[in-house]
Amino acid sequence: MSDAPSPEVPRTYSGDAVDTDAESLLPSRTASDDSTARASSADAFVPVPLAVDDRATPPMRYRAADALDAMGFGSFQVMILAFVGLAWTADAMEMMLLSFLGPAMRCEFGVGKTAEGLLTSVVFAGMMIGAPSWGAMSDQRGRRPALLGSATATLAGGVGSALAGSFGAMLFFRFCVGVGLGGVPVAYGLFIEFLPSGNRGMNLCLIELFWTLGSAIESGLAWIVLPHGSWRLLLLLSTTPLFAFIVCIIIVPESVMYSVSAGRMDEAKETLRRVSKANGKPLPPGELVASHAGDAPELEDRTVFLGSESRTKKFLRKHVPTSFRALLSKTHAKTSLLVWLIFFGCAFLYYGVVLLTTTLNVRENASASLKCLQNNSPYLTSGEYADIFFSSLAEVPGVLIAVAVIDRIGRRGSMALTLAATAVFTFPVAFKSIGVGIRDVALFCSRSAAFASFTILYVFTGEIYPTRIRSSGLGVGNSFARIGGIACPLFAVTLVETGHRVLAVTFFLVVAVVAVAATLSLDIETTGRKLDADDEPGVELAPVT
Template structure:
């Protein structure tokens, strides 16, 4: 049936053509419809290339990552502010962080299904609106319980922020996709730095409620821009809307074309690409999870789950610890005001408007430590191909041990040395997180890649939920040495586990690495309407 210029609707339930499956030599050629050649979305995007269209998409989707980081960074200031406002205990303060991760744990799979069902653009808009409204509402909370409820709702929305990552990814040409997916991570760092700077500007003079309200600014801007975002052409083609997919690709080509140059898409008919045959029941989520725990894959899966947990625990732990250390050290400034000694009691100095009363140096040090993610990203970019994924993960966590052990001497440290140790720990944690998100999806086949990443993220959320018990409650209960020692020990164990991971994926193609880390050999046969190669022995 004709759908548009040169486009033919492909029934999703069409049976494969009769006869043998295509051989590897012919799989790169797409079937023709009549006399016309055919082309796919990925071929068109590769031909269009990277240009102004993708740069605009980078900025728009980057605002989502920036808003996400600001909401997470605010937790390190919101807990002490709640103590000033309602006199809550250290355990309750830790709960304020944990409820956000509980919300994310349930939000991530929900928004992912909506993005596949109704489209990336709708899910992107809904998650942004959800976080904006809930974040704004939490600034008007009348009690601690109400604040926790609203922050849990914020967390549910934050679980869908990775949809923005998918939106950007599905507009990138294959040749430099990895580079630009690394660059978008800088928006997270920008959000962390912005949140620290905003807290520095607001909290000494105004209520924490104003801080929450101002932190929704990137989301407000994003809501104004999302209506101009195009639906992913991959999703449009996948649901059979070839006319919309071609219209989007045409806009992209016009935006990227040099001045006075003609705009042209590949000649022929747009079709869905050939995909791999899978031995896994693709419609059964439990079956996919079971595949991750099959013999040969089980060891890799369990080791990665532990690393997901530990890296998230370390990253969010050092973010919270940075503020807690400086809140506790606030009383040691010799001004006679009440506050906790460094790692001592759980009191905190407060302003007359209900905000934590940190001095200039404390805000400066927290701000500086938030910039540590930038060298962490640089280390990840330099190491991931040079020394490999496993060695990068192992090295990043080994580096994390050094500043954490140094922090055990915090009682005799000058403030600048304490800040340097926290800076290095945060840089190492960001290095590890970035490499992990590159490495983990490379270790499994296409048929279970999304499931594997979903499970890894779920385990990471558990790490985020539990870290306040150490980074907040133990510190404020006078057991700071024990908390830091635990973080150091966990980093040491994680470095060792990463070193012995069975698979190295550096320089290997996707779907070509087996459980030993070697490339699969043998004839690979493909069929229509499938998701993964099967080796023909």
């Protein structure tokens, strides 16, 4: 009589060894069992394994990214988009406000044009400090605490600016505004971490429409308020989106990706249930697990960025947050350095083209002097207000370009294409012989292409880093963008005003070419890829249909 073959026993997903020996599946034998066996010793004992039923089947497992893909884009994502849109709107309003605040300071405190330019400089300096700081806080304590802190700092700086009694106080409060605005990329990261993989690039590009909305709102408010009221009232009204944003933080949940990476699985499950209820789609069957890429130990273990142990490395390991060190780890160093270079290039080109447009047009009316109203607000004609209002809509074509190419061509190809287009359209501006109409069209196209590349870069940066360092990656990249924004006036304003237009445009072309080369040197393409895409070894995931 032949032995019955042992059925195949499914492996578990926890990595524990599975004993497939049939006898190990039998209950332990007692003394009475042995006596019974001896009584029938003529027959060989044949072990009959227990039937393997569903109880031996390991549970299915899924990641947060799989659950978001299964539930798709729905009402919950629309809510998060509106929430993040408030941050983008507030950011745009505070930046557009500088166009009116500078002349107001000349009227109120009698400062010169050089001092007026300090307003923009201190805001950018604050953003350089705030962006990596809020990013590190977001990666260590969560998205919501960082957003609450940054919004509160921006609000305090905005209200303080409205009450400032001296130009020095104004500079301090605008610096505080800049520090607070440095936290805006955290909101961007929050939106990324609630999006399904499909059409993620297009959905992220839509956020930039809120920048246009904020710029248009601020221009409209200035048009309404300044001719009849004080610039202080304009500053107070400009903080309205910040109040709404802070209130909304109460009802917006923590990022599910962050909750998982921080080991707060119950919180993550509850958030996913909220998404499921809002979108009307069920969760995948099985158990929620963390993906290997978002695991916190990976940051510490792989942070090796200076080769052998050195004093510098020991100092950085002791004083620099883990998330920052991870950006320069073996895994991320090349990508981080290239992305920072591209951030500098995109900001230099975008802000440079904006300033170049203003500089070339203002030089034609250089004799015009600033006029002040009795309330110390600057006087602008209706035509000038209209020009500012409609110029605030100039980024819309850039958003549409980004939406059209980002998921079709891919992130790297789209960035390279739009950066190259920026160079092509900027080139004719070097020649004084071209007509004003052709020049303005070229600058408009260049501005749209530069804004499109900036938009795509934000998407790419949010996708390349794992959850535990995503906000830090966006924050540090944003700091390099501020450096580009601070550097560009030297070329877009100073060189042009001193008659070196060709040299200025040549430098723009060099920056564009370097940015294109850096983009093409990237080894990663994130189109359609899940966040934290590296699967945890030994874990099989539920199929998402």
